Amino acid sequence: MQAQLSLDKSAKRLEHNVLFLGVLAALVVGGLVMLAQPIVGAVVAAVLAVLWFLLLREKLASSVKQMLAGLDLSPLREGSNPQLENLLEGLCATSGVTNPEVYLLESTSMNAFVAANKSGCSVILTTELAKGLGRLELEGVVANLLGRQRDGSARYATSVISMFGSSGYGARKLAAGLGEQRSVRSDMAAIDLTRYPPGLISAFSAMQKAGTTLSNVPANTTPMWIAPVSEASSQESSPLADTSMQPLTYRIAVLQEL
Numbered sequence: 188m189q190a191q192l193s194l195d196k197s198a199k200r201l202e203h204n205v206l207f208l209g210v211l212a213a214l215v216v217g218g219l220v221m222l223a224q225p226i227v228g229a230v231v232a233a234v235l236a237v238l239w240f241l242l243l244r245e246k247l248a249s250s251v252k253q254m255l256a257g258l259d260l261s262p263l264r265e266g267s268n269p270q271l272e273n274l275l276e277g278l279c280a281t282s283g284v285t286n287p288e289v290y291l292l293e294s295t296s297m298n299a300f301v302a303a304n305k306s307g308c309s310v311i312l313t314t315e316l317a318k319g320l321g322r323l324e325l326e327g328v329v330a331n332l333l334g335r336q337r338d339g340s341a342r343y344a345t346s347v348i349s350m351f352g353s354s355g356y357g358a359r360k361l362a363a364g365l366g367e368q369r370s371v372r373s374d375m376a377a378i379d380l381t382r383y384p385p386g387l388i389s390a391f392s393a394m395q396k397a398g399t400t401l402s403n404v405p406a407n408t409t410p411m412w413i414a415p416v417s418e419a420s421s422q423e424s425s426p427l428a429d430t431s432m433q434p435l436t437y438r439i440a441v442l443q444e445l
Contacts, residue, residue, distance in 0.1 A: 194339030194343045195343075197339070198342045201347065201360070202247060202346060202350075209236075209239035209240075209243065213235030213238075214236065216232065216235060217230075217235065247350075248306065250345050251302045251303065251307070251308065254302040257404075257405035257407075258311065258404070258405070260291065261291050261292075262289070271312075271329070275289065278326070282336075282337050284308070285307055287309055287333075287336070288307070288310070290311045291311075291317055294313040295315050296313055296399055296400055297315050298313050298401060299312040299313065299332055300408065301341045302408075303335075303341035303345055304345055310332050310333075316397075323385070324386055324390035325390070326383075327381055327386040328413065330387075331374060331376070331387065334373055334379070338376060340364075341411075343364050343365065344361060347361050348411075352407060353407050370438060371433060374442060378442070387442060388439050391414075392439065395435050399414035400415070400417055404417070410432070415434075
C-alpha cells in the first residue's frame, strides 16, 4: 500500500509542478509586458496562465488515449473470451481496481501493457497472449498489469510520457520514479493477488518461447509493456529505453526463489 501512495503522490506532484512552471512562465511574460502597459500585461498573464491550465488538463485527461493512438487495437468484445473476462472481474474485485477498458493487438508475440490516469486505465494484450496462455498463466499476467494500476506506477509512467514524450528528460523522470526494480516489484504485486508464483513463472516461460518483440510499436509505449518489445540494441538507441525492465529470465529466477 505504501508503494501505491508514493507513486500516486509522485504523479500528482509532477503534474502540479508542470502546471506551476507554466503559470510562472505566463506571469513572467505578463510582467515584462506590464513594464510598458500594465493593464495589457495583466491580461496577457491571465490569458496565458488559463490557456496553460486548460492545455495541461486536456493533455492529462487524454493521456491514455495518446498512449494507445499509434496501435492498431480492437476492443475486447463481450463474450469473446470468457476466461479473460472472468479473470479480470475477479482480480479487479480482489485488487480494488476499477474494471479497465481492454483491447487486443493482433500479433503472434506474447506481450501486454497498461496505461492509466486518474480517471481509469486501459489494458492491452496481444491476441497470442490472450488466447495462448492457460488460466493460471493468464491470471498472473493480468494481476501484474492491475498491480501496476493499483500501486500508481502505470499512472506515473503515463503522465511522464504524456507530458515529456520520448525525451531524455522524460526517460530520467521515469527512471527516478519507477526505480531499478520496477518489473520485479510488479511481479511481486501480482503474486500478492494470485498467491501462486508458478502461474506467472509458466506465463513468462511461454512468453519467452513465443517471443515478446513487436513491430511498429510507438517508442513512447516501450516502458509500459510487461516484457521488452524490441531487441536490446534497438532499445538502447531510444531515450525511453527501459533500464528498469529486467529480462524475463531474471524475473523467473526471482519468482522461483519464493
